[in-house]
Amino acid sequence: MSKSLSVDEINTEFLPLIYDIIRSYERDSHELSSLAQKSLSMRDPQQSTNDCNTKMQALRDQFNQFRQQVLQINGIAVTKEEQLKSLDALRQQLVMKRDLLIKYKNSCPFDPNNKI
Numbered sequence: 001m002s003k004s005l006s007v008d009e010i011n012t013e014f015l016p017l018i019y020d021i022i023r024s025y026e027r028d029s030h031e032l033s034s035l036a037q038k039s040l041s042m043r044d045p046q047q048s049t050n051d052c053n054t055k056m057q058a059l060r061d062q063f064n065q066f067r068q069q070v071l072q073i074n075g076i077a078v079t080k081e082e083q084l085k086s087l088d089a090l091r092q093q094l095v096m097k098r099d100l101l102i103k104y105k106n107s108c109p110f111d112p113n114n115k116i
Contacts, residue, residue, distance in 0.1 A: 010073070017059050021059065
């Protein structure tokens with residue numbers, strides 16, 4: 001049986017990793033253009049490709065983990081119709097409880113000395 005999660009417990013920090021991947025690609029393209037212009041030696045192109053692939057795999061893993069966590073959210077399997085029925089039942093309970101409170105407030109207090 002898997003643990004139920006709330007929405008606040010889910011890891012949604014994708015942007016730093018996406019930003020890092022974009023920055024790596026920009027850095028690689030910049031180094032390639034400067035290499036073509038100046039004929040300088042740059043770091044191993046295979047290493048930069050592996051670095052980007054590693055970061056992409058980390059992002060895929062994080063997305064997969066996110067998908068698994070979403071499936072563990074409380075009430076995720078409840079359909080819209082079931083939610084609407086539950087909401088209607090809760091509204092009816094609220095109306096009944098309000099009516100009871102109003103009746104209680106408007107009722108005469110019990111006085112044991114008062115004989116009818």
